[in-house]
Amino acid sequence: MAQIRIENVRKEFGAFTAVQSSTFTVEDGEFFMLLGPSGCGKTTTLRMMAGLELPTSGRIYIGGEEVGMKRASERDIAFVFQMFALYPHMNVRKNISYPLVSQGMKKAEVATRVAEVAKILRIEGILDKPVGGLSGGDRQRVALGRAIVRNPKAFFMDEPLGALDAEFREHMAGELRALHDRMGATTVYVTHDQLEAMQMGDKIVVMNHGVTEQFGRPQQIYDWPATKFVAKFIGSPPMNFLEFDGMIGVGGDSIDLSGKKVKVPASREGRAGSLTLGVRPEHIRFVDDSAYRGRVIAVEYLGTTQIVTLDTPNGELKARTPSSQAARADELIGLDFDARTLTLFNAETGRALVSEANEGVLRRG
Amino acid sequence: MSSYSVTEPSARQKWFAGTLVVLYAVITILPLLWIIGTSFKSPSDAIAYPPKTFFQPTLEGYVNLFTTRTRVTEEQLKQMGEPTTWYDRLVRKDGLIIAGPSRFTERFYNSVIIGFGSTVLCIVLGTAAAYAFSRFKVPLKDDLLFFILSTRMMPPIAVAIPIFLMFRSLGLNDTHAGMILLYTAVNLSLSVWLLKGFIDEIPIEYEEAALIDGYTRFQAFYKVVLPQAATGIASTAIFCLIFAWNEYAFAVLLTSGTAQTAPPFIPTIIGVGGQDWPAVAAGATLFLVPVMVFTILLRKHLLRGITFGAVRK
Ligand SMILES: Nc1ncnc2c1ncn2[C@@H]1O[C@H](COP(=O)(O)OP(=O)(O)OP(=O)(O)O)[C@@H](O)[C@H]1O
Ligand SMILES: [Mg+2]
Numbered sequence: 001m002a003q004i005r006i007e008n009v010r011k012e013f014g015a016f017t018a019v020q021s022s023t024f025t026v027e028d029g030e031f032f033m034l035l036g037p038s039g040c041g042k043t044t045t046l047r048m049m050a051g052l053e054l055p056t057s058g059r060i061y062i063g064g065e066e067v068g069m070k071r072a073s074e075r076d077i078a079f080v081f082q083m084f085a086l087y088p089h090m091n092v093r094k095n096i097s098y099p100l101v102s103q104g105m106k107k108a109e110v111a112t113r114v115a116e117v118a119k120i121l122r123i124e125g126i127l128d129k130p131v132g133g134l135s136g137g138d139r140q141r142v143a144l145g146r147a148i149v150r151n152p153k154a155f156f157m158d159e160p161l162g163a164l165d166a167e168f169r170e171h172m173a174g175e176l177r178a179l180h181d182r183m184g185a186t187t188v189y190v191t192h193d194q195l196e197a198m199q200m201g202d203k204i205v206v207m208n209h210g211v212t213e214q215f216g217r218p219q220q221i222y223d224w225p226a227t228k229f230v231a232k233f234i235g236s237p238p239m240n241f242l243e244f245d246g247m248i249g250v251g252g253d254s255i256d257l258s259g260k261k262v263k264v265p266a267s268r269e270g271r272a273g274s275l276t277l278g279v280r281p282e283h284i285r286f287v288d289d290s291a292y293r294g295r296v297i298a299v300e301y302l303g304t305t306q307i308v309t310l311d312t313p314n315g316e317l318k319a320r321t322p323s324s325q326a327a328r329a330d331e332l333i334g335l336d337f338d339a340r341t342l343t344l345f346n347a348e349t350g351r352a353l354v355s356e357a358n359e360g361v362l363r364r365g
Numbered sequence: 366m367s368s369y370s371v372t373e374p375s376a377r378q379k380w381f382a383g384t385l386v387v388l389y390a391v392i393t394i395l396p397l398l399w400i401i402g403t404s405f406k407s408p409s410d411a412i413a414y415p416p417k418t419f420f421q422p423t424l425e426g427y428v429n430l431f432t433t434r435t436r437v438t439e440e441q442l443k444q445m446g447e448p449t450t451w452y453d454r455l456v457r458k459d460g461l462i463i464a465g466p467s468r469f470t471e472r473f474y475n476s477v478i479i480g481f482g483s484t485v486l487c488i489v490l491g492t493a494a495a496y497a498f499s500r501f502k503v504p505l506k507d508d509l510l511f512f513i514l515s516t517r518m519m520p521p522i523a524v525a526i527p528i529f530l531m532f533r534s535l536g537l538n539d540t541h542a543g544m545i546l547l548y549t550a551v552n553l554s555l556s557v558w559l560l561k562g563f564i565d566e567i568p569i570e571y572e573e574a575a576l577i578d579g580y581t582r583f584q585a586f587y588k589v590v591l592p593q594a595a596t597g598i599a600s601t602a603i604f605c606l607i608f609a610w611n612e613y614a615f616a617v618l619l620t621s622g623t624a625q626t627a628p629p630f631i632p633t634i635i636g637v638g639g640q641d642w643p644a645v646a647a648g649a650t651l652f653l654v655p656v657m658v659f660t661i662l663l664r665k666h667l668l669r670g671i672t673f674g675a676v677r678k
Contacts, residue, residue, distance in 0.1 A: 052573050073579040085570035089592040099578035150578075 002063030002153040002186055003028045004049065009058030011044050011210075018044045020210045021058070026154075026188055026203070031180050033201035034190045037233070041210040042190045043158055049188060050156045051075050063153055078147035080157040084139045086131040086146075093127040096145040103150075117149045120179070136164045140172055144179070154186040161196070173200055194234045198222065206230045216361060224358035225343065228350040231278050237307060240279045242314035243347060247272035255344070258313040260292040263339035265357035274347035277314070281307065283338040284319035286327070290334030296327050310335070397653070404646035411642040426643025428452045430469050430634065430651075434461040469648060472630040477655060478541055479626055480610040483548035487605045488598055490549070491556030492564075496586065498557070499564040500572075510561075513554045521551045522614045532619055539620045547619070548609040556601050563597025564590065599666035603659065610656050627652050 004026040011019040019041040026032040034042045047053040049060055051072035060068045067075050078099070086095050093114060100110045118124045121141045126134065131142060140160065147155055160176070161169045177200050180187055191197050197204050198218045206213045206221065206229075214226040225231035231239035246256050253266040257277060264277075294310030294317065306323045309316060310333065319335070327333060344353040354362055374382070403411050405422040434456050437445075445462065448454040456463055497503060498510060528547065529538075537543030567590060575585035591598075613628045620626060631648040634641060 050577065052576070072573070072577045073581075077577065079574065079577045081570040081574065083568060083570060085568065085574040087571060087574075087589060098575075102575075102579035102584075146574075146578075 003061075004032075004063075004154060004186060004188065005059075005061040006045070006049065007059040007061075009045070009048060009055045009060060011041070011048060011053065012056045018210050019048070019055075022205075022207075022212045024205050024212060024215045026186055029184045029186055030202045031177065031200060032186070032188045033197040033204040034188060034207065035194060035197040035201075035204050035233075036192060036207035036213075038192055040207045042192070042207055045207070046156050046158055046188060046190050050077055050079050052079070076150075076153045078150060078152040078155050080143050080147050080155065080160045082159045082162050084143040084160075084163070086134075086139060086142055088130075088132060091128055091130050092123065092134070092142050092145075095131060095142055096127075096149050099146060099150045113149055114145075117145045120148070120182075121145050137168055137172060140164065144176070148179075148183065148185075152185075154188065156188050158190045159192070160189070161191075169196075176200070195236070198234070206233060208233075220361045223341070224352070224361040225278070226352050226362055228276060228278070228345050228352075231343070231345075231352075235280060237281050237318045237320075239343075240281065240284075240317035241345075242277040242279065242312065242317065243274065244277065244314050245274055248275070248344065248353070257292065260290075262292070262337060262342070264342045264344060265340060265355040267344065268354040268356065268359055271344075271346055271353055275353075276345040276347045277337075278343040278345055278352075279317065279337050280341060281318045281320035283341045284317070284321070285336045285338070286319070286321060286325055287334050287336045290336050292335050293332050294335055296329050296331045296333060298329065299327050308333075400646045401650050402646075404643055404650045406643050406646075408641060408643055411646075412640070423455070423643075424452075425455055426641075426647040428455055428463075429641050429644035430647040431467055432456070433464045433467050435464045436460055437462050467634075468625075468630065469627075469634075472625055472627045473651065475541065475620075475624055476610060476626040476628070476652075479544045479548065479624065480606055480655070482541070482545040483552065483609045484602050484605040486545060486549045487552045487556045488560075488602050491553060491560050491601065492591075492594070492598065494553075494557045495560035495564050496590065498561050500569065510558070513557055516550075516554045525615065525618055528615075529618055539622055539624045541624050544616070544620065544624055544626070547615060548605075548612065552605040552608055556605055559601045559604070560594065560597050563594050563601075567593045596666045599663040603663060606659060607656060 006022050006024050009019060009022045010017070022045060034045060036042050044053060048055045049062075051067065051070055051074070055068055058068070059066055062075055062077070072079075087098065090098065096114050096117060097110045100113060105113075114127070115124075118127055121144060123138065123141050123145065126138060126142075131139065134142065140163075143160070147157075161172050164172060173196060189200065201218055203216065204218055204221055205215045208229050214221055214230045221230060222234055225234065225239065228241065231241070242257060244255075244257055247270070248255055248264075248267050249270045250268065251266055252270070254261050254263050255275070255277065256262075262277065292312070294312040296308060297311055297316070298309040300307040300309075301323060304323055305320050306325075306327070308319045308321060308327045310319065312335070321327070340357060343358060344355070345351065346353060352358060352362060402420075404426045405424070406417070406420050407423050407425055410417050410420045432452070437460065439460070442457065442460065442462070448457050453463060498506060503509065532538045532543055532547075535543075537546070571589045571593070572582075572585040575589045576582065580588065611628065612626075616626045617629045620629065627648070631645060631652065634644045634648055
């Protein structure tokens with residue numbers, strides 16, 4: 001078990017920069033998510049941590065020890081590949097014991113360890129089967145078995161549920177998280193599914209185009225996104241952006257949105273020019289007496305709640321409201337935003353302005 | 366995953382397809398059966414007209430293949446007393462005695478050494494090159510691969526004269542090493558390309574998993590990659606062997622004594638003591654055996670290999 005620290009790690013493939021100067025820390029025993037859209041450099045980051053790829057620059061520490069230039073086999077970690085990479089010419093038992101055999105462990109001890117792992121994963125029944133005929137879930141378990149049998153310092157998993165169908169993913173996600181809670185091993189988990197990241201992760205790093213956009217606990221990232229990218233990537237439907245030209249001074253706690261004064265958390269930095277007001281759908285209320293109005297375009301019924309799409313002077317937005325609240329197409333509705341939850345973004349850079357509400361999250365690094 | 370629709374063929378379609386396959390098999394097998402049959406005929410049965418389908422089998426052809434014989438007078442025959450072995454008896458019927466062994470065994474042995482030697486060399490070099498091309502950053506990779514392929518763009522025999530001169534000045538003429546090198550050079554491009562295709566199909570994650578599990582690159586190669594490339598290696602080996610085994614033109618040109626292989630030798634049997642077709646047929650029959658045995662041994666892999674990865678695992 002170990003803490004993992006990434007410092008200014010950068011990876012170039014020829015002229016192309018896959019990862020630009022990433023810095024974050026995975027605490028001992030944490031379930032850590034690397035989240036981002038396809039091609040953003042998640043796999044590359046993970047592979048550098050595992051030693052399958054050498055960083056162009058930067059440092060990687062596992063358990064306080066610099067491992068940047070060490071071989072994968074010397075880092076004492078286990079890797080679960082997206083397609084599991086079970087050796088097709090070996091049966092389940094051989095696959096699981098393979099990492100132990102390489103260490104020259106005695107046969108009897110290997111057998112005990114494999115039996116233990118099989119029990120944890122409930123795969124005792126398939127130990128002597130060839131891996132070819134296994135179901136997706138069983139393959140997943142065997143791949144996990146091969147990872148945990150060695151008792152490594154850390155687990156790295158690259159979209160380990162990606163090959164499973166939606167229904168089973170959820171089940172395996174639960175199983176995986178339960179397994180982690182039982183073993184308490186440091187785990188770095190790559191996914192492009194924000195929901196999976198939010199549900200399973202102790203902490204999340206959000207990446208985009210090789211850049212680490214934000215790093216923190218799921219709720220911090222959801223509530224106080226550091227950039228418009230993060231705000232848009234996380235949440236379903238994502239955060240609404242209301243674009244406007246205006247200004248806010250240091251300490252200012254309101255903005256002028258198309259003639260309506262909107263209260264926001266007291267700002268710690270000033271900005272004049274193009275701004276974006278970020279509002280989560282569930283923080284919009286329908287109030288008849290509001291001067292800020294939107295025309296209903298569509299209503300999507302979801303049971304207890306509904307998603308109402310409105311056209312406002314500052315662009316389209318989606319509100320999540322109780323289904324009991326009537327909203328009909330073409331109706332003009334007065335809107336009110338929950339002042340404590342709003343984030344202002346510099347529309348040019350896409351960065352969030354630091355306010356009294358989000359400074360705790362954003363200033364921490 | 367590939368998707369294709371399958372409709373169960375009707376009974377008539379199956380019957381039709383079955384007939385076609387059997388017909389085709391008969392057409393291809395018939396000449397082979399005829400050769401094998403001829404090898405058990407007596408010389409006169411072999412040239413009988415109309416051809417004889419049923420005949421009294423004899424091992425004369427095989428005896429003639431493995432021996433040289435001389436004609437002796439009746440008196441000399443009498444002086445020699447009774448023949449001591451069945452093959453002695455067989456040749457004395459025609460007023461001949463066995464003078465000694467023929468060169469067939471040597472030639473056959475040469476074929477085995479050169480055929481299997483060049484196949485092994487081809488597979489070893491080909492697998493190493495294909496693995497490097499498949500897994501590592503090789504400068505000018507595409508150009509090199511194209512160059513390797515281009516060595517097959519004209520028939521090898523087109524460069525027979527330069528090779529002949531080269532072999533003569535290098536002292537490789539009529540040597541096992543020379544023939545092994547030559548057949549390896551001819552087959553290597555095929556072997557590199559085929560094997561690269563097969564190795565490309567093996568996901569690199571298997572090796573990476575092995576590397577993380579504490580194996581060295583080389584261990585990962587032979588414990589993880591090789592077993593999975595077995596299919597490709599088997600089919601490539603068969604292609605290489607069949608070429609080297611059957612090659613005739615270079616063998617005629619570059620070998621005459623020590624390293625002569627069976628293909629140029631078998632026709633020379635015709636000249637020894639008249640047109641001895643059963644002996645030629647016996648030589649051809651025995652010549653077929655090693656490739657057939659080799660192919661049957663590797664058949665299991667071959668079936669999957671010949672599809673060249675068209676079937677997703
Ligand atoms: N060996 C390589 N050579 C060149 N470019 C590479 C290499 N490996 C990755 N890349 C590029 O680096 C970028 C990041 O790749 P990476 O695999 O890390 O993305 P990812 O976030 O894991 O995406 P996905 O969700 O699709 O797996 C991609 O644009 C990819 O094309
Ligand atoms: Mg990836």
